Amino acid sequence: xxxxxxxxxxxxxxxxxxxxxxxxxxxxxxxxxxxxxxxxxxxxxxxxxxxxxxxxxxxxxxxxxxxxxxxxxxxxxxxxxxxxxxxxxxxxxxxxxxxxxxxxxxxxxxxxxxxxxxxxxxxxxxxxxxxxxxxxxxxxxxxxxxxxxxxxxxxxxxxxxxxxxxxxxxxxxxxxxxxxxxxxxxxxxxxxxxxxxxxxxxxxxxxxxxxxxxxxxxxxxxxxxxxxxxxxxxxxxxxxxxxxxxxxxxxxxxxxxxxxxxxxxxxxxxxxxxxxxxxxxxxxxxxxxxxxxxxxxxxxxxxxxxxxxxxxxxxxxxxxxxxxxxxxxxxxxxxxxxxxxxxxxxxxxxxxxxxxxxxxxxxxxxxxxxxxxxxxxxxxxxxxxxxxxxxxxxxxxxxxxxxxxxxxxxxxxxxxxxxxxxxxxxxxxxxxxxxxxxxxxxxxxxxxxxxxxxxxxxxxxxxxxxxxxxxxxxxxxxxxxxxxxxxxx
Amino acid sequence: xxxxxxxxxxxxxxxxxxxxxxxxxxxxxxxxxxxxxxxxxxxxxxxxxxxxxxxxxxxxxxxxxxxxxxxxxxxxxxxxxxxxxxxxxxxxxxxxxxxxxxxxxxxxxxxxxxxxxxxxxxxxxxxxxxxxxxxxxxxxxxxxxxxxxxxxxxxxxxxxxxxxxxxxxxxxxxxxxxxxxxxxxxxxxxxxxxxxxxxxxxxxxxxxxxxxxxxxxxxxxxxxxxxxxxxxxxxxxxxxxxxxxxxxxxxxxxxxxxxxxxxxxxxxxxxxxxxxxxxxxxxxxxxxxxxxxxxxxxxxxxxxxxxxxxxxxxxxxxxxxxxxxxxxxxxxxxxxxxxxxxxxxxxxxxxxxxxxxxxxxxxxxxxxxxxxxxxxxxxxxxxxxxxxxxxxxxxxxxxxxxxxxxxxxxxxxxxxxxxxxxxxxxxxxxxxxxxxxxxxxxxxxxxxxxxxxxxxxxxxxxxxxxxxxxxxxxxxxxxxxxxxxxxxx
Numbered sequence: 001x002x003x004x005x006x007x008x009x010x011x012x013x014x015x016x017x018x019x020x021x022x023x024x025x026x027x028x029x030x031x032x033x034x035x036x037x038x039x040x041x042x043x044x045x046x047x048x049x050x051x052x053x054x055x056x057x058x059x060x061x062x063x064x065x066x067x068x069x070x071x072x073x074x075x076x077x078x079x080x081x082x083x084x085x086x087x088x089x090x091x092x093x094x095x096x097x098x099x100x101x102x103x104x105x106x107x108x109x110x111x112x113x114x115x116x117x118x119x120x121x122x123x124x125x126x127x128x129x130x131x132x133x134x135x136x137x138x139x140x141x142x143x144x145x146x147x148x149x150x151x152x153x154x155x156x157x158x159x160x161x162x163x164x165x166x167x168x169x170x171x172x173x174x175x176x177x178x179x180x181x182x183x184x185x186x187x188x189x190x191x192x193x194x195x196x197x198x199x200x201x202x203x204x205x206x207x208x209x210x211x212x213x214x215x216x217x218x219x220x221x222x223x224x225x226x227x228x229x230x231x232x233x234x235x236x237x238x239x240x241x242x243x244x245x246x247x248x249x250x251x252x253x254x255x256x257x258x259x260x261x262x263x264x265x266x267x268x269x270x271x272x273x274x275x276x277x278x279x280x281x282x283x284x285x286x287x288x289x290x291x292x293x294x295x296x297x298x299x300x301x302x303x304x305x306x307x308x309x310x311x312x313x314x315x316x317x318x319x320x321x322x323x324x325x326x327x328x329x330x331x332x333x334x335x336x337x338x339x340x341x342x343x344x345x346x347x348x349x350x351x352x353x354x355x356x357x358x359x360x361x362x363x364x365x366x367x368x369x370x371x372x373x374x375x376x377x378x379x380x381x382x383x384x385x386x387x388x389x390x391x392x393x394x395x396x397x398x399x400x401x402x403x404x405x406x407x408x409x410x411x412x413x414x415x416x417x418x419x420x421x422x423x424x425x426x427x428x429x430x431x432x433x434x435x436x437x438x439x440x441x442x443x444x445x446x447x448x449x450x451x452x453x454x455x456x457x458x459x460x461x462x463x464x465x466x467x468x469x470x471x472x473x474x475x476x477x478x479x480x481x482x483x484x485x486x487x488x489x
Numbered sequence: 490x491x492x493x494x495x496x497x498x499x500x501x502x503x504x505x506x507x508x509x510x511x512x513x514x515x516x517x518x519x520x521x522x523x524x525x526x527x528x529x530x531x532x533x534x535x536x537x538x539x540x541x542x543x544x545x546x547x548x549x550x551x552x553x554x555x556x557x558x559x560x561x562x563x564x565x566x567x568x569x570x571x572x573x574x575x576x577x578x579x580x581x582x583x584x585x586x587x588x589x590x591x592x593x594x595x596x597x598x599x600x601x602x603x604x605x606x607x608x609x610x611x612x613x614x615x616x617x618x619x620x621x622x623x624x625x626x627x628x629x630x631x632x633x634x635x636x637x638x639x640x641x642x643x644x645x646x647x648x649x650x651x652x653x654x655x656x657x658x659x660x661x662x663x664x665x666x667x668x669x670x671x672x673x674x675x676x677x678x679x680x681x682x683x684x685x686x687x688x689x690x691x692x693x694x695x696x697x698x699x700x701x702x703x704x705x706x707x708x709x710x711x712x713x714x715x716x717x718x719x720x721x722x723x724x725x726x727x728x729x730x731x732x733x734x735x736x737x738x739x740x741x742x743x744x745x746x747x748x749x750x751x752x753x754x755x756x757x758x759x760x761x762x763x764x765x766x767x768x769x770x771x772x773x774x775x776x777x778x779x780x781x782x783x784x785x786x787x788x789x790x791x792x793x794x795x796x797x798x799x800x801x802x803x804x805x806x807x808x809x810x811x812x813x814x815x816x817x818x819x820x821x822x823x824x825x826x827x828x829x830x831x832x833x834x835x836x837x838x839x840x841x842x843x844x845x846x847x848x849x850x851x852x853x854x855x856x857x858x859x860x861x862x863x864x865x866x867x868x869x870x871x872x873x874x875x876x877x878x879x880x881x882x883x884x885x886x887x888x889x890x891x892x893x894x895x896x897x898x899x900x901x902x903x904x905x906x907x908x909x910x911x912x913x914x915x916x917x918x919x920x921x922x923x924x925x926x927x928x929x930x931x932x933x934x935x936x937x938x939x940x941x942x943x944x945x946x947x948x949x950x951x952x953x954x955x956x957x958x959x960x961x962x963x964x965x966x967x968x969x970x971x972x973x974x975x976x977x978x
Contacts, residue, residue: 021912057810062802066848067819073811078840079568105811173772283662313551321546322562322594330556334823351567359555423510 001194002209005152010214023223024063030230031064031100037234038097038338040144043226045104046112047151048189049179050161051212053104056151056222060102063223070095073105083293083352085397087135091346096338097143107132108196116185116192125192129199131389136205138386141378142340145233146205147226150197151212155186161213255449260407262468271471278478279318285485286319290353292489294398297350298481299361302406303444304434305416306467311406311477312357318478319355329360341365341375341383342390350399362387363403366451371443384454395459402484403460404477405448406467410441490683491698494641499703512712513552519719520553520589526723527586527827529633532715534593535601536640537678538668539650540701542593545640545711549591552712559584562594572782572841574886576624580835585827586632596621597685605674605681614681618688620878625694627875630867631829634722635694636715639686640701644675650702744938749896751957760960767967768807774974775808779842781978783887786839787970788850791895792933793923794905795956800895800966801846807967808844818849830854830864830872831879839888851876852892855940860932873943884948891973892949893966894937895956899930 011019034041043060045053057071072093081089087107095101111128114120120128136146153161162183165171182189201207208225212218266274289296298315300308316324327348336344342362350356365383369375375383394401408416420430437444456462463480467473500508523530532549534542546560561582570578576596584590600617603609609617625635642650651668655661671678690696697714701707755763778785787804789797805813816837825833831851839845854872858864864872883890897905909919926933945951952969956962 054810058802058806061805061815066798066801066815067817071810071814075811169769171769173769173776280658280660280662287662309555312555313547316550317547321543321560322564325560326550326555328556 002152005209005211006154009211009217011216016216026227035098040095040097041100042146043102044148046108048153050158051151051153069100071102084349085393116189140204147229148207150207150209152209153212157213256452260464260466262466264466264472265469266471274475281482282318293352295350296355296400298357299403301363305413306406306408307470311474314474324355326357367447370447391460400485400488401460402481403462406465408467412468491641494698494700495643498700498706500705505705515716524587529584529586530589531635532591533637535597537642539647540640540642558589560591573838574882605678629693636718637696639696639698641698646702745941749953749955751955753955753961754958755960763964770971771807782841784839785844785889787846788892790852794902795895795897796959800963803963813844815846856936859936880949889974889977890949891970892951895954897956901957
């Protein structure tokens with residue numbers, strides 16, 4: 001695979017001087033076009049040490065408009081990063097739409113180094129590559145352009161490069177002890193890298209191998225590759241297919257919500273007693289989870305007036321207010337809109353020993369955004385898979401994920417709307433939109449059914465809560481949370 | 490001071506039930522008004538342990554619209570937080586305009602606990618209180634409303650409260666070992682708290698002491714205090730005074746920029762040699778700073794075409810691309826606009842071992858925002874002080890702050906504009922606005938003069954760079970950076 005990058009290609013000074021101005025103009029023009037088109041560009045810089053990766057980052061700062069370009073490097077993770085799923089640090093560094101992110105020391109580095117040094121088994125390595133592919137796929141689906149550059153040097157060229165740098169006092173700092181150590185493992189790194197490139201050179205995010213021995217040749221190759229990739233993406237942006245008209249659910253079809261027994265009730269006395277018991281139990285369970293330096297996520301979904309807020313308050317009352325955060329999901333900010341829709345959820349992931357309670361969540365993509373047509377069909381269709389992978393990463397990290405759908409029927413909802421309008425301090429909760437949404441109840445039921453079908457997984461199952469009786473619902477919510485945490489301990 | 494909160498005030502169930510609905514309605518209405526007025530509200534919850542602070546946070550979530558209310562608690566700082574100035578963690582948790590932030594375990598906690606346990610000297614404690622006052626002042630000046638609630642319990646009431654909680658298996662977890670330990674230090678905490686309250690009960694952000702022994706009385710007192718404070722602020726928002734017309738500088742007045750000797754030049758050969766030497770020196774110095782787990786900030790300011798970008802690239806070329814971040818300051822995002830103007834700079838502060846290079850900076854407030862009238866006079870006038878305090882916090886944390894003004898004269902600027910227009914890949918840098926700005930050159934000179942006068946402090950002095958000769962300027966920039974870092978080691 002790397003033989004094609006050991007041809008000894010060079011570019012002489014005169015040709016370089018002639019090529020560069022045009023290349024820079026092209027890069028700047030494309031950067032400007034990408035900005036207007038709100039295209040996010042991810043440039044990955046990987047490859048052999050000593051091949052000029054750092055210099056290339058400087059070069060890109062020089063050749064392009066640095067105001068819309070940011071470089072990210074990842075060393076050892078901070079404790080905030082360690083206390084969240086591994087990909088959190090990458091999500092927090094994703095370039096927003098219209099900008100360029102240059103990543104070196106990126107998500108390929110750890111798996112490759114880990115495998116080369118045999119810290120990672122072959123299976124774990126392959127699993128990591130698969131994970132990378134699906135994240136890149138999700139970003140490309142969302143409109144991103146990937147330029148993945150692999151800088152290659154032959155064994156001899158690497159040795160020569162180090163030798164030259166070390167021969168001058170002024171540049172010898174550029175070669176570290178670790179560089180020299182890894183040099184001895186050149187062949188092993190080469191094999192592992194080859195596998196990584198082969199596995200992750202996908203149609204939507206291919207690798208380009210850059211012969212890096214000659215700086216001038218390398219620079220022009222980098223520029224050319226970026227120009228070609230960005231231009232291709234700008235000229236052939238996949239057209240958004242119009243969404244099909246939302247079909248109402250089959251009129252006499254039963255859905256998963258019909259399995260919810262909403263006749264269940266709890267009397268006030270029993271409720272008060274059970275509430276205290278369950279809150280104590282939840283507190284104890286969560287303290288144990290905290291002691292294990294793990295975190296929890298509770299997702300509350302349900303139709304309007306289903307009692308999410310009331311249930312959440314019974315949960316938070318059992319917790320130390322230092323430990324939880326209630327995250328109500330409303331309209332995204334412009335920083336959030338400039339990212340993949342999952343970004344805003346990654347952003348607020350709880351650290352070790354914390355619980356994030358989402359009042360509505362990433363499921364908005366397949367519920368309200370689907371029903372109201374805010375997301376195109378291809379977008380919400382692929383969201384099921386993206387969500388499953390997101391939650392799988394959470395669970396693999398040790399986070400407890402509990403997902404609750406609070407179900408009330410149409411009659412109960414209307415009753416609650418009317419009640420709220422009678423209570424002065426609850427009026428603010430009822431708007432015209434709430435009534436309008438009722439007309440789409442059938443579509444929502446259908447969407448919930450699909451959601452449960454597609455995202456109730458082994459690691460993160462949905463729990464449907466009969467919510468017509470508020471007391472019953474609150475106890476059920478608490479009990480489910482206790483169970484989820486206790487099972488995970 | 491606390492005697493007035495030991496009167497044994499209570500509220501019976503019937504009165505409570507009668508008061509609460511009206512109070513909740515008022516709170517919701519004010520919350521809505523505050524949101525429309527984009528008023529940020531900071532509710533601080535401090536006081537004696539066992540006085541119901543956590544319960545109050547839950548209560549506020551219940552009484553108000555939780556979508557626009559966030560609670561923040563601060564325990565031991567994370568390593569990301571430790572590697573930045575102490576206030577970074579608070580700035581990152583500031584509620585944006587129109588929202589409510591509830592803070593417990595906040596910026597008062599550490600000084601008070603530290604002083605009570607004698608970890609903090611009296612002087613250090615007083616200095617911390619002064620710092621708090623000036624941060625709160627800056628936020629209030631920017632439009633924030635502070636509600637600072639101090640929950641008080643008499644020694645006996647605290648003992649009773651703990652006793653009751655511990656007497657039931659279901660609630661005994663609420664009293665921790667540390668609570669019991671601190672209980673024995675009640676008097677000492679009382680004295681320290683009294684001093685803190687007295688010192689920080691300012692006209693713009695006063696404390697309210699809440700008698701907390703009776704939960705119903707406490708809840709209503711909290712609600713009433715919030716209502717009164719927010720209403721007062723909404724009804725009497727200080728009117729923005731119109732800015733005075735920008736005066737041109739006295740026609741024959743010399744400014745600090747006249748002291749810059751722009752005839753200095755460096756030949757190409759000497760430049761190349763010195764450049765390498767200085768880059769090596771900068772690299773070495775920064776490595777030492779990194780070894781001390783400290784960080785650096787380089788601020789680049791200067792008129793258009795002064796050569797900031799070129800100088801920055803000569804700096805970054807000396808550094809490992811993993812260690813620096815170039816932060817170009819453009820228009821703020823909406824999340825940034827919803828905060829105090831310094832928030833966006835706090836946000837990007839470098840962690841330990843990193844350098845942040847600002848291409849334009851917080852000085853925009855007293856330069857472009859002043860000259861163009863984007864900031865009102867009272868805003869940019871008070872900014873000098875806010876900036877000095879900001880930089881003082883950086884330096885106290887151990888961050889090296891270097892501030893560079895690159896100075897070119899009008900003739901040189903025009904020459905460079907024309908040159909850029911001739912170079913295809915630099916055309917993007919020249920816009921009509923650049924020419925328009927030239928007409929205001931006199932106002933800018935005046936603003937620079939004031940900026941240097943007001944913000945060139947001992948801990949963070951300005952360095953004026955003669956930038957008509959690019960080579961001279963780049964060497965001077967590098968040398969100044971080296972010197973600043975070396976002096977700090």
